[in-house]
Amino acid sequence: xxxxxxxxxxxxxxxxxxxxxxxxxxxxxxxxxxxxxxxxxxxxxxxxxxxxxxxxxxxxxxxxxxxxxxxxxxxxxxxxxxxxxxxxxxxxxxxxxxxxxx
Numbered sequence: 187x188x189x190x191x192x193x194x195x196x197x198x199x200x201x202x203x204x205x206x207x208x209x210x211x212x213x214x215x216x217x218x219x220x221x222x223x224x225x226x227x228x229x230x231x232x233x234x235x236x237x238x239x240x241x242x243x244x245x246x247x248x249x250x251x252x253x254x255x256x257x258x259x260x261x262x263x264x265x266x267x268x269x270x271x272x273x274x275x276x277x278x279x280x281x282x283x284x285x286x287x288x
C-alpha cells in the first residue's frame with residue numbers, strides 16, 4: 187500500500203488548474219487537471235468545458251511516465267497501487283463483439 191501525503195500542491199496556469207498529490211517515497215503521483223480555457227455554461231446551466239482528468243504518473247529516469255487517465259482520483263490511486271504490487275499497468279477490459287443475427 188502506498189503512503190500518500192495529506193496535502194496537494196497547486197500549479198495554476200492561464201489555461202489549466204492543476205493539483206498534484208505525491209507519495210511519501212516520491213515515486214508515484216496523481217495529477218488533477220481542469221482546463222479553464224473556454225469554461226462556460228449555457229443558458230440552462232450545463233457546463234460546456236472539458237471534464238476534469240486525473241493522471242496516474244510514475245517517476246522514471248527521464249521524468250514521469252503516465253500510466254493511465256481517469257475521471258476520479260480514487261481510480262487513479264487504485265491504478266498506482268496495482269502498478270506497485272505487480273510492476274505493470276492494470277490491463278484494460280476487453281469488449282465483447284456484437285454478433286449480428288440475420
